[in-house]
Each structure stands twice: as C-alpha cells, then as structure tokens.
Amino acid sequence: MNAPQIWSNWSGYVTARPQRFETPGTVEALQEIVKSAPGPIRVVGSGHSFTPLVPSDGTILSLDHIEGLVTHDDENCRATVRAGTKLGNLTRILDGVGQALANMGDIDKQSIGGALGTATHGTGSTLGAYHTLLQHMELIDGHGEKRVFTLEADGEMMNALGVSLGAFGIVSAVTLNNLPTYRMRKRRWVLPIGDMIANFHSMMTAHRSAEFYFVPYSGHAMFLASDITDEPVTSRPLEDDEDGLKTLKLARNLLKWFPWLRRRLISDAMRKLPREDYVENWLKVYTSDRQTRFNEMEYHLPVEEGPKALAEIIELTEKRFPEVYFPMEVRTVAADEIWLSPFYKRQTCSIAIHHDAAEDPIAFQRAAEPIFRRYGGRPHWGKMHTLTGADFAKLYPRWKDAMEVRRMLDPDGRFVSPYIKRLIEA
Ligand SMILES: Cc1cc2nc3c(=O)[nH]c(=O)nc-3n(C[C@H](O)[C@H](O)[C@H](O)COP(=O)(O)OP(=O)(O)OC[C@H]3O[C@@H](n4cnc5c(N)ncnc54)[C@H](O)[C@@H]3O)c2cc1C
Structure with a gap:
C-alpha cells in the first residue's frame, strides 16, 4: 500500500508519516523495495517498541505477509519461520510440531523479527533472550541482496546480527533452536x-x-x-x-x-x-x-x-x-x-x-x-531512554566491530533514519 498514512506505535507515543507504507508478500518483492523505495527504509514488526526505531519519512515496511512456518527439523528440535510471524502464531505453530520456545516475555503480540531486533527477553537466570535461540538467519542487506548465515559457519556474523535494530538489514527468516513441548x-x-x-x-x-x-x-x-x-x-x-x-x-x-x-x-x-x-x-x-x-x-x-x-x-x-x-x-x-x-x-x-x-x-x-x-x-533497545552512540560505544565492548559489520551490509545507509543515526554515531 503506497498511500501516505500516519503510523503509530502501540502506546501512541511514537508516530510517523512515511511517503510509502509497504507490505510485500514475498521475499523477492521485499528485495525490490529495498533496492528502489524511498529511504530511509525502516521495517516494522508489531510496533510494540516505545523508542522511535520504526519512524521514517521514506518507507516503512511491514513483514505481516512474510510469516509462517518454512520447515521444521524434529531430530534437532529446530524450526525455520518467516520473520514477520507473530509470537502468538509462532507458539501455536511450534506446539503443532511438538516444539516449544525455551522462554517468553510478557506478551505474544510482537513479531519474531521485532523481538530479535531489540533483544526482547523473558525472565530466568539461566535463560537467554530470544536471540540466543538463533541457529540460522536469512537477511536482506542494504543493496537488496539475500544473505544467509548459520551459527556453525558464521559465528562472528551471527554474534553481530543477533540484535540489530533493523539497522543492519531486514531479517526475512530465522531458524530457532527449541525444546520439546513441556x-x-x-x-x-x-x-x-x-x-x-x-x-x-x-x-x-x-x-x-x-x-x-x-x-x-x-x-x-x-x-x-x-x-x-x-x-x-x-x-x-x-x-x-x-x-x-x-x-x-x-x-x-x-x-x-x-x-x-x-x-x-x-x-x-x-x-x-x-x-x-x-x-x-x-x-x-x-x-x-x-x-x-x-x-x-x-x-x-x-x-x-x-x-x-x-x-x-x-x-x-x-x-x-x-x-x-x-x-x-x-x-x-x-x-x-x-x-x-x-x-x-x-x-x-x-x-x-x-x-x-x-x-x-x-x-x-x-x-x-x-x-x-x-x-x-x-x-532496553525498544524502551524509552536518552542514550546516544557515544554512550553505547562505552557500554558495549564490541560496539566498533558491530558498526563495521553494519556499514559493510548497508554502505549507503538505506536503513539509517535520523533516530538510528543518533544511536549509531559515536
Ligand atoms: C505491552 C508490551 C509488553 C512488552 N513486554 C516485553 C517483555 O516482556 N520483554 C521485552 O524484552 N520487551 C517487551 N516489550 C518490548 C517489545 O518486545 C520490543 O520492543 C519488540 O521489539 C517489539 O516487537 P515488534 O514486533 O513490535 O517490533 P517493532 O517495535 O515493530 O520493531 C522493533 C525493532 O525491530 C526491527 N525489526 C522488526 N522486524 C524486523 C526484521 N524482520 N528484520 C530486522 N529488523 C526488524 C525494527 O526495525 C525495530 O528496529 C513489550 C512491549 C509492549 C508494548
């Protein structure tokens, strides 16, 4: 849909009026949008973040139609899902194939792409946030090219991309390491x-x-x-x-x-x-x-x-x-x-x-x-704060490395809105 409309987050505190609002139905259509739509291009999951990560006066892109199960692996208890899948739907899909998430946060309205994007977490001193479940990731970079990373072959890249604020690329599918239902x-x-x-x-x-x-x-x-x-x-x-x-x-x-x-x-x-x-x-x-x-x-x-x-x-x-x-x-x-x-x-x-x-x-x-x-x-990346890149450079030991990977994947800054710029510039 291309007609201008006002977008707002769940709490109503953050709004945007993008030139284009796109809901591609296929990964190929998504790649085309990244190549040609007016930037900055910001991807939205369910709009449940409180920080202005999503607003763009260029293009806001929803993965609502890129959702659902791709495949599941019973032997290793893994499932591959499209990144627009909402957590509520994800739990039903997994339960249906005898698998379960190891942990969850307070609600199930977020998309899996959005939950990963801001390090969404539940509670448990031995339980990690959603991104610790990642085994494999398919990502569309700033040139609209599809890249595929796995934990075995690309450990460093997976560490760089596990939490990436929609600023490194658009995640189109992920494979999660799950548990048998419990x-x-x-x-x-x-x-x-x-x-x-x-x-x-x-x-x-x-x-x-x-x-x-x-x-x-x-x-x-x-x-x-x-x-x-x-x-x-x-x-x-x-x-x-x-x-x-x-x-x-x-x-x-x-x-x-x-x-x-x-x-x-x-x-x-x-x-x-x-x-x-x-x-x-x-x-x-x-x-x-x-x-x-x-x-x-x-x-x-x-x-x-x-x-x-x-x-x-x-x-x-x-x-x-x-x-x-x-x-x-x-x-x-x-x-x-x-x-x-x-x-x-x-x-x-x-x-x-x-x-x-x-x-x-x-x-x-x-x-x-x-x-x-x-x-x-x-x-929390998705919850209100006043910090900027200079603060994060001190708080995150691998900040510089992460920013290098970001530039490599998005050299033209297609995903960089004014708010993202504030976050990434030290
Ligand atoms: C009522 C409520 C309860 C909450 N409970 C919890 C909780 O228990 N624990 C917790 O940690 N947080 C919680 N949150 C925060 C929320 O989980 C995060 O802000 C989460 O990122 C929202 O997911 P979303 O799908 O709405 O993503 P959005 O808010 O739409 O997007 C978040 C970020 O992810 C990026 N993104 C989205 N999809 C993709 C993709 N496919 N590829 C790359 N980047 C992408 C976006 O560009 C953006 O930067 C809660 C929020 C609300 C409103």
Whole structure:
C-alpha cells in the first residue's frame, strides 16, 4: 500500500508519516523495495517498541505477509519461520510440531523479527533472550541482496546480527533452536519488598523462571515462579492484572495527597491477594494480555546491582512521583555473546518502570535514568531512554566491530533514519 498514512506505535507515543507504507508478500518483492523505495527504509514488526526505531519519512515496511512456518527439523528440535510471524502464531505453530520456545516475555503480540531486533527477553537466570535461540538467519542487506548465515559457519556474523535494530538489514527468516513441548507449574505469592530485596539472589535463582512486581506504596512484591513439571494440567486462573491496575489508578486518583492512607489501602489489598498455583502447557503460561496502554523504560543492570538500584528507584518514586501507580517489573536474564545484546557477557537484572500512556512519562524517566546508569545499566533497545552512540560505544565492548559489520551490509545507509543515526554515531 503506497498511500501516505500516519503510523503509530502501540502506546501512541511514537508516530510517523512515511511517503510509502509497504507490505510485500514475498521475499523477492521485499528485495525490490529495498533496492528502489524511498529511504530511509525502516521495517516494522508489531510496533510494540516505545523508542522511535520504526519512524521514517521514506518507507516503512511491514513483514505481516512474510510469516509462517518454512520447515521444521524434529531430530534437532529446530524450526525455520518467516520473520514477520507473530509470537502468538509462532507458539501455536511450534506446539503443532511438538516444539516449544525455551522462554517468553510478557506478551505474544510482537513479531519474531521485532523481538530479535531489540533483544526482547523473558525472565530466568539461566535463560537467554530470544536471540540466543538463533541457529540460522536469512537477511536482506542494504543493496537488496539475500544473505544467509548459520551459527556453525558464521559465528562472528551471527554474534553481530543477533540484535540489530533493523539497522543492519531486514531479517526475512530465522531458524530457532527449541525444546520439546513441556508443562510448567506456575506459582504466585505476595511478600514484603524488604524480604524480597534481602533474598533477591536466592529467590531469583531457586526457580527456572522467577520475577516480581513491586506495587508503589504497597510495601510488597508479587513474586511469580515457574518450573517445568510432569504434573497434570490444572488450567490457568482468570487474569486479574487489568482489574488490579484499575484499582491502583483509583487509589492514586483519590489518595494522591494522602500517601499514608494510600499505603494502608494498597498494602492491605496486596496482603489479601490469593496465592496462585497451577500447571499448564508451556504456551499458556508465559504471556498475558496487556490492555491498559503505558510507556516504559527498562534498564538491564549487572545482576549484583539489581537490588540496590531497585531500592533507590522505589525511594525516588514514592518520594517524588506520586502519580506513578503502575507496578515495577524485575526480572533476570542469562549472559550471552551477542555484540549488541544488553546481556552481552553479563548476568542481568532488568528493572522496568511504567507510566500511564495518557500521562507524560518524561519527568519520572529523567529522574530514574541517572540511577540506572550509575549502576552500569544498559537500556532496553525498544524502551524509552536518552542514550546516544557515544554512550553505547562505552557500554558495549564490541560496539566498533558491530558498526563495521553494519556499514559493510548497508554502505549507503538505506536503513539509517535520523533516530538510528543518533544511536549509531559515536
Ligand atoms: C505491552 C508490551 C509488553 C512488552 N513486554 C516485553 C517483555 O516482556 N520483554 C521485552 O524484552 N520487551 C517487551 N516489550 C518490548 C517489545 O518486545 C520490543 O520492543 C519488540 O521489539 C517489539 O516487537 P515488534 O514486533 O513490535 O517490533 P517493532 O517495535 O515493530 O520493531 C522493533 C525493532 O525491530 C526491527 N525489526 C522488526 N522486524 C524486523 C526484521 N524482520 N528484520 C530486522 N529488523 C526488524 C525494527 O526495525 C525495530 O528496529 C513489550 C512491549 C509492549 C508494548
């Protein structure tokens, strides 16, 4: 489709008015667009990033029609899928051939290309982000040429391309290393935030995946732990996240200037939350629906710094930003070898802060960001931050090598929008 239209991301914070919006149906058509369409050419997955990675006043390209299963390999438990495949569809495809993703993030709306593009992750101290599943990649470079890379033959290139922001080329297909399907037992309980911080390392490593949400003004954390099990399915309880958010917003609106009352109300409600304990098939455990729109900043910190940084962020929030009612999310991610991965050679604690999409997030984020940075944080590529190439050159040991590969694949800067320029120029 070539008619100009306004594009916007999931939260509505980022918009663009490209000259052309293209949805090619084949890889050949995609190659033709890269060769001839007005630049910069930015590829969009599901538009679930909070940073302006997608906007272009040239061409925005969607892979919505380049999706689905290409082939699967039962012996090695691998599947090759087209990069526009949405994660929800991917889980059903994999489950259908007896395979499962090793881990997932909070939602399944992203495309696999987009999830790889920004180092999307779930939680688990031994579990890597999506890009650690990569075995093989097909990529269209800045000249519109198709290139193919595999882990065995092109280890360095795979390390360069595992996380690439749509700035090195357009990924058209990937092969993922999967697991045989499995069941998970998931439990949820509430505990005082002081106990959670004091026992952070033991609690976060005691389960295959563990995470917690801290609710501002509650003094409590909601801890979620999942482990693989052979126990029979008991089915997942109905989600209560959206109702919880509505209650927190109401408490904020009514009691913003009465923090002691707000604290008492929320903390009572948290303590009364029922424990949850269920067993479900892998594809029904990880993700949930996120209907209430928000904007988000997430920083990835050396794991040992997580608890200290969190304590400072909580203090900042409760002292200076009474408008915040969204829970903070705290996860761990295993170290990896991918050059632009925020988890590069680093066991990580990720802390995410959220802000109602109808309200201005900037003052809160500007106050929180120096705390994250003081603890050596690397920002999530898809979540709000103010860093530029000069900062990344210091945070990423293989930055220069990555930029060299980028220039080699896209010498004419076909994928370089003003925002990408800001990110890559040191
Ligand atoms: C409600 C919500 C929940 C979220 N939960 C999590 C979470 O649990 N964990 C987490 O880590 N993140 C999370 N995110 C962030 C999100 O996963 C990332 O921003 C992800 O990149 C979005 O995927 P997308 O398909 O929408 O990609 P887009 O936002 O459309 O694109 C992201 C980047 O990938 C590039 N890209 C897209 N497709 C391709 C391709 N085929 N080839 C090359 N580059 C490509 C784009 O150019 C862009 O640079 C969440 C976001 C939202 C809105």
